[in-house]
Structure formats: C-alpha cells, structure tokens
Amino acid sequence: MGNVxxxxxxxxxxxxxxxxxxxYKNDELIGYIAEELDTAYFDELRLSMDSLASGTFYLLDxxxxxxxxxxxxxxxxxxxxxxxxxxxxxxxxKWEAIDHNKHPTGEIRYRYLGDDYITYYSNLxxxxxxxxxxxxxxxxxxxxxxxxxxYLLVFILLVIGAILIQxxxxxxxxxxxxxxxxxxxxxxxxxxxxxxLEINQKDEFSKLAISINE
Numbered sequence: 001m002g003n004v005x006x007x008x009x010x011x012x013x014x015x016x017x018x019x020x021x022x023x024y025k026n027d028e029l030i031g032y033i034a035e036e037l038d039t040a041y042f043d044e045l046r047l048s049m050d051s052l053a054s055g056t057f058y059l060l061d062x063x064x065x066x067x068x069x070x071x072x073x074x075x076x077x078x079x080x081x082x083x084x085x086x087x088x089x090x091x092x093x094k095w096e097a098i099d100h101n102k103h104p105t106g107e108i109r110y111r112y113l114g115d116d117y118i119t120y121y122s123n124l125x126x127x128x129x130x131x132x133x134x135x136x137x138x139x140x141x142x143x144x145x146x147x148x149x150x151y152l153l154v155f156i157l158l159v160i161g162a163i164l165i166q167x168x169x170x171x172x173x174x175x176x177x178x179x180x181x182x183x184x185x186x187x188x189x190x191x192x193x194x195x196x197l198e199i200n201q202k203d204e205f206s207k208l209a210i211s212i213n214e
Contacts, residue, residue: 001017001018001019001124001126001127001128001129001165002017002018002019002020002061002062003017003061003062003063003065003128004016004017004039004061004063004065004066004067005017005018007036014038014039015038015039015067015079016036016037016038016039017036017037017039017061017067018034018035018036018037019034019035019036019037020032020033020034020035021033021174021177023177023181025181033176033177033204033205033208034204035204035205039067039068039077041168042059042067042068042077043068043075043076043077045068045161045164045165046059046068046069046070046072046077047072047075048072049072049157049160049161055071055133055134055135055150055154056069056070056071056078056133056134056135057069057070057071057131057132057133057157058131058132058133058134059124059129059130059131059161060129060130060131060132061128061129062127062128062129066078066079066080066081067129083112087112087113088112090110090111090112091108091110091112091117091119094108094109094110095108100123104122104123105121105122105123105158106120106121107119107120107121108121109137115136115137115138116136116137116138117134117135117136117137117138118134118135118137119132119133119134119135120132120133120134120135120151120154120158121133122158124161124162124165125162125166126166127165131158131161133154133157133158135150176205176209177205179197179198180197180209180212183195183196183197196213197209197212197213199213
C-alpha cells in the first residue's frame with residue numbers, strides 16, 4: 001500500500017492510494033498487479049469501528065498525510081490537522097524522539113490548551129502507514145478502571161483495523177492472482193488452451209483477464 005495522491009477521474013477529483021502485490025513464479029518476481037483505492041473506503045471502515053468510543057482515529061500514510069480521520073459519527077473525514085504546527089509542538093517533539101523501528105507501537109502523552117492528551121499509535125503491517133487514536137486524557141483521570149478498559153478497546157481496534165485492511169487487500173488482489181496462477185499451471189499441465197480465467201467484476205484485474213483470455 002502506497003501514499004495518498006490526488007487524481008482527476010471520471011467521477012471528479014479523487015484522493016487515492018495505490019495497492020500492489022508482486023507475482024512470483026518459482027520464487028522469481030515476474031511482475032506486479034496494481035490497483036487504486038479510493039480513500040472513501042477507509043472512511044467507511046472508520047465509521048464502522050464501534051469500539052472507537054470517543055477517541056479521534058487517524059490513519060496516515062508514510063508521508064504523514066491523512067487517509068481518514070475523525071470518530072464514528074463524522075461521515076466527512078478530517079483531511080487536515082485541526083491544530084497548528086505550533087499547537088502540536090509538544091506532541092511533535094515527543095513523536096520525533098521515538099525510535100519507531102524499535103517501538104512501532106506505543107503511546108505519547110502531551111499537553112494541549114491546558115489539558116492532558118494521550119495518543120496511541122501503531123504501524124500497519126505490509127504498509128508504511130500508521131494508526132493513531134487521540135483522547136483527552138484529563139477527562140479519563142477520574143476513573144482508573146475506565147482507562148484500563150479503554151486501553152484494551154484501543155488495542156482491539158488496532159488489531160481489527162489491521163485484519164480488515166489485510167482482508168480487503170487479499171480479496172481484491174491476492175485471490176484473483178492465485179486463481180490466475182492456478183489456471184496457468186493447469187494449461188501448462190494439460191495443454192488445454194480452452195481454459196479461461198474467471199471474470200467476476202469490473203476492475204483492473206478483470207481487464208487483464210479479458211486480455212489473457214483473448
């Protein structure tokens with residue numbers, strides 16, 4: 001999964017992210033399958049996270065650009081940080097001091113407008129993306145028990161988010177590629193050139209399948 005970019009499409013200007021996977025034959029890389037994903041997909045993913053509670057969820061690409069942000073009630077994603085660079089200085093200083101290779105998951109506590117805040121963060125496997133969930137910690141200090149429950153919910157959220165994105169990636173790209181490779185192997189084994197790849201939807205892989213079938 002790559003970084004966010006904007007492109008003019010038939011449906012107007014869209015924010016997109018590239019998804020790609022290598023195709024191998026006997027451990028040799030022979031090509032790639034690539035697809036563009038509308039960031040609106042990740043907005044829907046955020047809105048379905050019932051365990052998010054009152055925290056603000058951020059999904060960021062490798063350049064720190066926002067893919068989707070907000071809570072479970074904000075249908076329109078926040079595409080820019082609502083605070084200025086100066087206001088985020090305390091957070092940014094602590095963020096840059098972390099060795100993210102050694103600590104891909106953790107938390108940062110900082111002050112903003114007189115309140116204590118806490119941001120939980122985690123890298124996302126198979127991407128250079130990161131997940132952050134920010135909460136006003138001052139409002140959580142009254143109950144240590146509620147904080148412990150919330151910490152568990154955030155951890156579950158990160159796991160579910162990673163599983164959902166990886167599952168979507170597999171369904172859109174990995175499974176069709178595996179079926180294509182199986183068809184190629186069957187043709188090679190049987191020399192039956194009447195075998196055709198299945199075409200189930202309109203996407204880049206289906207266009208490739210049509211060309212291969214022809």
